[in-house]
Amino acid sequence: MSELEIQVPAMDGGSYKVRIGSGILGSVWGRIEADFGGYGKIVVSDENVVSAGHLAKLLGGREVDSFVISPAGETSKNIDTVTKIIEAMEKACLGRDSVVVGLGGGTVGDIAGFAASIFKRGVSVVHIPTTTVAQADSAVGGKTGVDSTVSKNAYGVFWHPSAVYIDVSTLGTLDERQYRAGLVESVKHALIADSGYFEFIENNIDAILERKLDVLEKMADYNCKIKGSVVEADPNEKNQRRMLNYGHTIGHAVESASGFELLHGEAVSIGIIGAGLIEAKMGLSEPKRSDRVRKIFEKLGVPVTIPSNLDEKKLMELIRHDKKAVNKWPKFVLLEKIGTVHCQEGQWGVDVGRELVEQVLAELR
Numbered sequence: 001m002s003e004l005e006i007q008v009p010a011m012d013g014g015s016y017k018v019r020i021g022s023g024i025l026g027s028v029w030g031r032i033e034a035d036f037g038g039y040g041k042i043v044v045s046d047e048n049v050v051s052a053g054h055l056a057k058l059l060g061g062r063e064v065d066s067f068v069i070s071p072a073g074e075t076s077k078n079i080d081t082v083t084k085i086i087e088a089m090e091k092a093c094l095g096r097d098s099v100v101v102g103l104g105g106g107t108v109g110d111i112a113g114f115a116a117s118i119f120k121r122g123v124s125v126v127h128i129p130t131t132t133v134a135q136a137d138s139a140v141g142g143k144t145g146v147d148s149t150v151s152k153n154a155y156g157v158f159w160h161p162s163a164v165y166i167d168v169s170t171l172g173t174l175d176e177r178q179y180r181a182g183l184v185e186s187v188k189h190a191l192i193a194d195s196g197y198f199e200f201i202e203n204n205i206d207a208i209l210e211r212k213l214d215v216l217e218k219m220a221d222y223n224c225k226i227k228g229s230v231v232e233a234d235p236n237e238k239n240q241r242r243m244l245n246y247g248h249t250i251g252h253a254v255e256s257a258s259g260f261e262l263l264h265g266e267a268v269s270i271g272i273i274g275a276g277l278i279e280a281k282m283g284l285s286e287p288k289r290s291d292r293v294r295k296i297f298e299k300l301g302v303p304v305t306i307p308s309n310l311d312e313k314k315l316m317e318l319i320r321h322d323k324k325a326v327n328k329w330p331k332f333v334l335l336e337k338i339g340t341v342h343c344q345e346g347q348w349g350v351d352v353g354r355e356l357v358e359q360v361l362a363e364l365r
């Protein structure tokens, strides 16, 4: 098991540990007991993660309160579910010193983290991520929240975890489409922060698709180091953390225009290709960079063009409403080269004209 320490203002101290390994799930509860003593605990998971056997493996026959989200997925990421979890915690007589353990993908983590943040003015949360999205992205960084009937993540706070345990072997039961889409965030990390990681992905793409555990462990390590260092520098997203938004400005618009038919990673792959086209038009490209990125996405089987049924005007309108927009137009995160984000006057966002974005959307067809 490898260990990584992330220095952020966690609610119960100045840092937390991310422990990474394969086949470690059966020993994680013992670690949690050792780290969080006799405090009351509740595990929040979802029906698919439970049927895949991960909850049973984690608890190893111990009697622990648990809340299983059903149906699994985004439709349950709402205030109703949070209310039910809070009430389950009260019924279990959990107090101010309790620990919420989120076992599952990004939806479970976001819900569990948010419930922990508001239960009796805030208790600890521990994440045990089980999807490629959650292991690469959501488990580290402290963003929590649920959707309103109007928009995604409308309710939410930063609530950094007290510990994260990543067992890459849990990915073995993940559906193929979810598995592949989630890998796009890993490619994003490599592009914004580490050319060596990018080469690692290129060289190991077949092993990644075969879910070879040693390769997945290495990836988890790269991902948590990259996301961890960005989060350490900017825990509550004031500046540097925005670089994690690479490919997301067009990506979010495409995701939303598709009515969430496309998975987040599938929309972000299109957004990353779009960012590459913008870079080329702004003289920021390097020879072969876009070809290399495109080749990885094609291997992963994620889309690189905007589906023909999505209307361009609607996409422009959604980009205008990007949650990070200022004066109704967002800045774009762009690359200087693989592993380095282009920085303009100390800011990670670059001004890109509307006509240029329109041209790029047309080229993405």
Ligand SMILES: NC(=O)c1ccc[n+]([C@@H]2O[C@H](COP(=O)([O-])OP(=O)(O)OC[C@H]3O[C@@H](n4cnc5c(N)ncnc54)[C@H](O)[C@@H]3O)[C@@H](O)[C@H]2O)c1
Pocket (backbone or CB within 6 Å): 046, 047, 048, 049, 052, 054, 072, 073, 074, 077, 104, 105, 106, 107, 108, 110, 130, 131, 132, 133, 134, 137, 138, 139, 141, 142, 143, 144, 153, 170, 171, 172, 173, 174, 175, 178, 182
């Ligand atoms: N907080 C953050 O920083 C952050 C970052 C990225 C995404 N997110 C959020 O994460 C959510 C998406 O996360 P996700 O892609 O992990 O989706 P998810 O949690 O819905 O999981 C996808 C599906 O896989 C199932 N599943 C999970 N682990 C499994 C396993 N090991 N074996 C079999 N099935 C398994 C789930 O039940 C679900 O049906 C979105 O709500 C998004 O907003 C948050």
Ligand SMILES: [Zn+2]
Pocket (backbone or CB within 6 Å): 185, 248, 264, 268
């Ligand atoms: Zn993302």
